Structure formats: C-alpha cells, structure tokens
Amino acid sequence: MYKVSGNVWIEGRHGAFIGLGRMKLLERIKEHGSITVAARSMKMSYRQAWELVDSMNKESVKPLVVTAAGGVGGGGTVVTAEGDKAIKNYKQLFTRFEKFSKSETAKLKI
Amino acid sequence: MYKVSGNVWIEGRHGAFIGLGRMKLLERIKEHGSITVAARSMKMSYRQAWELVDSMNKESVKPLVVTAAGGVGGGGTVVTAEGDKAIKNYKQLFTRFEKFSKSETAKLKI
C-alpha cells in the first residue's frame, strides 16, 4: 500500500552539484555534443540546460564539460573525463538509493 | 568537499503521505492539540497546515488526526494512534536515510 520514495543528489560548496536531472542532461550532451540538441531532445529549454551546465561547472573544481562557441557546426560542448566521473558516481549512488528505498518499503509497518 | 544529500518520504496511492515537514507538523499538533497553534508555532499559515493535515488524512485508511470544530476552547485536533505510528515509522526511515547519506558521502571518489 505505502511506498518509500525520495531523491538524492551530490552537493558542492554552494549548492547542488549533480542530481538525476543533471546527470541525464550530461548524458545527452555527451550523446549529441551540443547543449542545444541535448536540451531539445529532452524537451528542456536551452536556457535551463545552459544554467544547469554552468552551475555544475562552477561547482566543480575541474569543468565537467567544455563549450565552444563558433567554429565547425557553430560550436559544441563535450563532456570531460571529470564529467564522466561525475555521471558514474551519481549513477552508482542512485542505484544504491533505489535499493535502499525498496528495502525500506518492505520494512514499513503501516 | 562533496556531500551526498537528499530527502525521503512515504507515498500513498495518490501522492505524498508523510515526509519531514508533515512529521514535524504532526508532532506540533500532538504537542498543542490544535492546528492553529501548531501552525503558528512553526511559522506556517493555518491554511497550509490544514491542507497538509487534510492530505495526510485522505491518504491514510485510518485518520492520523481527528479534528473538532466548536466545543470547549473552540475545538481542537488530536493525533490518533495511527498518527503516532506514522510519526514513528517516518522517524526511523529518516534516521536510516541519514546513515545512508553519510556512508555514501564517505564513498564519493570526487
């Protein structure tokens, strides 16, 4: 009847660093090589996507993505090794949290 | 440097059942015997408090609180045994989640 739910994210010094939405965005950027295309592909506005990317980069010591304005194809964005690490870390965290909620749901006595 | 954070709640059929805020509100209602006083004591509007209470009661099979309009002192609200159970359950869940986040923070490789 009842179910334990929730969410997890990783915080840096000044706030959210990476959560589920940001991780998905990073994956799309990696897939498409562009913030614009990534945003469009997940029905997010470019502005919102850019702000998330900007926030992540500011929160991180080394940037998670590097952007290029101009050049071939108008520019683009690539996910760095640091970005890959962040994706991987969050994914593992998320998986363990899912396990946690499942186990907690089983424990509910109501 | 980084820290795992998040939140957990218990969901019923139609949405949120109990989370940290709702649990705290229940505790205050139990303490004061009144939605009005409980809300005031935690700087929440009566309306918001009432809506949370209403939502919890609707989500639960047995009501978590019973209200009385009119009568001695104008009425009041008492937390039922079911409400106590909900508080207890959520508290335990929350404690274990805190342990989870702490342990996950220690695991971070970034």
Next chain:
DNA sequence: AATCGTTATGTCTTAAAAAATATAGCGATA
C-alpha cells in the same frame, strides 16, 4: 441565545518561478 477560539473554505493579491522571445558573439570553413 451569546460567546469563545477553533476548524473549514473561498477569494483575492502578491511574489516567485518558468517559459518565451530576442539578440550579440564566436570561429572554422568555403
């Protein structure tokens, strides 16, 4: 039946968040 402080609910206003729109700047390439 008048009083009291509470529950319960409607309505209106304000503030915050999100979305939409517009536009400047970039640099490889032709």
Next chain:
DNA sequence: TATCGCTATATTTTTTAAGACATAACGATT
C-alpha cells in the same frame, strides 16, 4: 568576408505557487 549553428545573456511575458484576507460553521459553556 559571409555563412552557419551554437554558446551566452538580457529582457519580457506567462504561469504557478504562496501568502494574505475574509468569513461561515461548529458546539461546549455560561
């Protein structure tokens, strides 16, 4: 140097959420 699609940012509009305010109903007590 003109073009292209993308990054970067400012501005405006729309939508949503929160807050404020007002008021009816309730029932034990006097």
